[in-house]
Amino acid sequence: MTEVTTTGADLPRLRELNSLSIVRALRDHPPSTVTELSRRTGLSRPAVDVIAQGLVTDGWASVLEPGASSAVGRPARRYQFRAGAGHVLGIDVGVHKILALLADLDGAIVHSVRHAVDAQAGPEARLAELDEVVDACLTEAGKTPTDIWAVTVAVTGAVDSAGRTTFFTPLPGWKGVDLTAHLATHFSCPTVIENDCKLAALGEQWKGAATDADDIVYLLAGLRTGAGLIIDGVLRRGFGGAAGEIGALKHVRWLDAPQHLQNCPGVPETVSPDDAAAWVFNAARDGHKAARTAVNRYVKDLAVGAAALVLTLDPQVVVFGGGFSRSADLMLDPLRRELERLCLRMPEVRASTLGADSVALGALKLSLNEVDQRLFGGSLSAPVAPRR
Amino acid sequence: MTEVTTTGADLPRLRELNSLSIVRALRDHPPSTVTELSRRTGLSRPAVDVIAQGLVTDGWASVLEPGASSAVGRPARRYQFRAGAGHVLGIDVGVHKILALLADLDGAIVHSVRHAVDAQAGPEARLAELDEVVDACLTEAGKTPTDIWAVTVAVTGAVDSAGRTTFFTPLPGWKGVDLTAHLATHFSCPTVIENDCKLAALGEQWKGAATDADDIVYLLAGLRTGAGLIIDGVLRRGFGGAAGEIGALKHVRWLDAPQHLQNCPGVPETVSPDDAAAWVFNAARDGHKAARTAVNRYVKDLAVGAAALVLTLDPQVVVFGGGFSRSADLMLDPLRRELERLCLRMPEVRASTLGADSVALGALKLSLNEVDQRLFGGSLSAPVAPRR
DNA sequence: CGAAATATGCTCCGAGCTTTACAAAGTCGG
DNA sequence: CCGACTTTGTAAAGCTCGGAGCATATTTCG
Known part of the structure; x- marks a missing residue:
């Protein structure tokens, strides 16, 4: 009324x-x-x-x-x-690790905790580990949950507006998990769940390779392939949270692209499948013929999806991130060549400068944005901080 | 300082x-x-x-x-x-026609003038015709250029931020034309040049098939194929004005897609190439076998590019517009089926309700937005309207 | 030590919004 | 036809806030 x-x-x-x-x-x-x-x-x-x-x-x-x-x-x-008036959390729940960052209102990182997690761990074990990481991060920094003004958690897979992970995710058994409800038992502040690629894009814009750009396509190149989009300075989720999922298009061979590296002929039996890619990159640097063609084929497949994103959005910068970005020296130029061939207007192509931390940093930034919106959007009254 | x-x-x-x-x-x-x-x-x-x-x-x-x-x-x-305090112009410079719309500050259309233009006309002839249309529209409505607060002109091809038409355009000889400078000799108000697909998208959001949506992919399906994007309620141009040009990707057969219709076996010799598509649509409705497969092949090609856009942006609505949208009854369901097959989250697919007018209406809307920005963005003082 | 420069603190003024009060102009019911 | 009621228009009083100006405080420089 x-x-x-x-x-x-x-x-x-x-x-x-x-x-x-x-x-x-x-x-x-x-x-x-x-x-x-x-x-x-x-x-x-x-x-x-x-x-x-x-x-x-x-x-x-x-x-x-x-x-x-x-x-x-x-x-x-x-x-x-008084940046210490409040704090925010940014958490990356990955396949192999959970990383929590605690920062003050200026975004200065106060404390961080990283735990390794078994890649096969089910949702209960993973949630328990998450709780442990959060607890450790808070207690070691001398904070309580009431000191936290916003929490953002990065997960793999598309996330809808309610924070549910829909469609698919590499985290075993993760599909039905209601992370928002789980966090609500610990925190009374706003909690946001978001896709890791998107947050990585935000991280690179905040403190990484694209601080000067407002239109960014972030490529996650690793055992998974994905993308995060920043358009006109704002992270875009799409109507159903599935923006950037160009890899689902069959004409774009993103799903199978890493197999060029993993199935490269010449990889010794002693190298585990997870390390195969790293071996191939090193071999390619040493001039290994098969390794070089494997890398080139990978880049070629990656470039098709990247070109689709670039042609759709016409960004200023493409950031090459993800696990493979440590070998950006090998792939940046071939990627540029392919994009040059496929695109109308060529964007800048840069390597990630944050590496794997970009996800957690992006989560932190989204928490900060959430706080900013509450402060600058409405009134300054809500969470008053009285103590000195 | x-x-x-x-x-x-x-x-x-x-x-x-x-x-x-x-x-x-x-x-x-x-x-x-x-x-x-x-x-x-x-x-x-x-x-x-x-x-x-x-x-x-x-x-x-x-x-x-x-x-x-x-x-x-x-x-x-x-x-x-007092909507009559000022007026705005929206102009569509097409291959075959020039259409000018004159509206008051409420967006109510006061007058419109449409002239046919020879498709082969060079830039000088086209500019002269444009001037004539504008003159006619103003004088018939009893207005002078000083009554106009904003002008937007729709052209084909990507437009950079300076209003230049870069890359390519179907308008003969249009590539170097500085339309902004040309308009400056007539109007002292802000003038905007923009791509026609993008403006059509805006038109459909304003008064067409997607008034309820904030995330829209507009498909221009006609002898040319193109797209316009509205993300979070705002028309997106991309960093260089080339957003939505997914048709340039070779894997997306947008350039050749209309040829399925034009080269359809069974088209009588008497039908001109421009009317071939219309003949095919009618034949397909009558159950003509070759026509049906031609339409299906066309939709299949169109859908690949559309799927790339949808997967990238995850929009709420896809609007099927352009010259072929008059035959949307034939193509909407096949398009839905294809997208369902290719996409992760299925958007609504709707037929354009404005048809060919969407471009000029979108231009009008952009002019209104320009005025609104000047009014609501800054102070209310700039163009005071003193008379009753 | 005095002059210059800069910062603070205080008072007064004017602008703008709210509250309150009251007059004006209609309708409704007898 | 007339009075009660309701809603609008308008004026006055009061409060709050920002701007201007001046006196004072504190430091550096000559």
Whole structure:
């Protein structure tokens, strides 16, 4: 019955907006004087002063008393965003490992815990391991679940808007798992489940190979092949969460592409199937003939799907990531050549700089985005942080 | 040197924001009383009253004096957005025709002019015809170029951010044409050049088959084959304006797909190549064997590219448009079957409801968006409309 | 030590929104 | 036809907020 679309603003709301404006300015350039903030926001000095003091009493900012000054004139009090007011979690539930990252509101990583997991482990064992990793991460950092403002978990396979893993996933028995419900028993904050490729794309945009780009295609090249898309600066999930799954098209041989490497003639019997690809890359570097053709065939197959993504989206950058990106030196140029042949407008092709960490970092970033949306989207009141 | 990022807001700015809020509310439900606006915006009645009167004196709104009232109580003055304060143009420069639509700020079409053009006409002749269409449209509606607040022109081929047609285009000799510069001699308002497929997608979202969707793949199926993408409610151009050009991939046989229809065995010699497809569709409806297989082969080729788009973007709706959409009855179900086979999550498949007008309507919508952005994005001051 | 420069803190003013109150203009019922 | 009621239009009072200006504090430089 009550109108929700209250678009009009009164004076308190104006104050709120200006407070948000100050917080934003504070986060961009951490230790700021009132005069700097005044210049950056366009507000007058007295207004900024009042608001900044309010932010301090509410726990959003802290003051650095003058100390040693470098310029002439009375040294200014410096305010800084209290990044420690809250924390977020980013968790990568992979086939072989679980990695949890804990960061403050500035995205600075406070602690991380990585456990190895048996690739064959069922959902119960995996969930138990997940709980253990989260517990360890929190206790070792001296935090409790109530200190956490957002949690994002990366899983393999397409994730629908409710957080369910649909279609398929390489995690054994994972298909029906309701991770959201499981996390709700530990955390009362918002929890997001998302596909690992998509989060890796976000990670590379945040702190990796594509910080300057707003239109990115991330290629996950490994034993699995996948993609994550960032369009106009925002991670795109698609209507059903299945965006980027071009590998499902039969004309694109993504499913079988890694077999060029695994079934390469000449791989010694002593090398396990999981390590075969690494052996082939090394052999190719040493000039091994069969290995070179295997790599080229792999890249050729990868490029067809990549070209479909590029032609559809016309991105600025293609990031080559995933387990095979450690051998990007071998594949980047052939990939460029193939794309050049197949595409209309050639994007930049770059190798991942984060490697396997991109997934967990992307999860962290999505948690931060979630918090930002709650703060900047609505009011600044929700989770007040009173303590110093 | 001056700081552009003035995020803070003072009192005048608050008034401005509230004015915009009222304008928006006014546009949603045209004839509104002050009380209604007050309820919808959350502002108090006196505030709304003052703002509304200001909007009237500035020419943004007009008053409807009471008249016959139906309810009890004193009859209310009704305000309405003055859609006639400005006008926009949407123009479709096609191979065979040029169509110009003139609309007011509500998007209501005031006048339209369509001229046929020789498909072989060179750029000079085509530009001259364009000028003639625009002139006719304005003068017949009693407008001058200064009454126009935004112009969008649809052309074939990929358009870069500067409005140049790059790569290729079916319009003879069109490749180097600087349409933006040409329009600047007529109009001082912003002019946008955009690809016709993309605008058709926008048209279908605005007034066509996908008004309820935010994630749309529009298929242009005709003698040319193309696509336009709307992701999260916004038309996506790609970094270089070449988004949706999946037809350039050799594995996707979009370029040759229409030849299944044109080279269908059994087409009489008397039928011109341009009309061959229509003949095949009619024959297929009558049970003509070769025609049916030709249609099926065409749909099969079309579906591969469509599947690549769908798998990449996971849209809610696929709109089947273009010249062939008049025969959607024949192709919609086969297309669904093919997509069902190729895709992970099946989107809805709908036939275009606008037909060939979708392009010009989309151009119109983009012009309106341009105006909206100028109004709602910044201040309400720019093009004041003083006259009653 | 004084001048210059910069930052802080305070007061006053004006703008804008809300609340309250009241007059105006209709309808409805007798 | 008239009075009660309801809703709208309008004016006044009060509150909050940001801007401008000035006095004061603190540091550097000459």
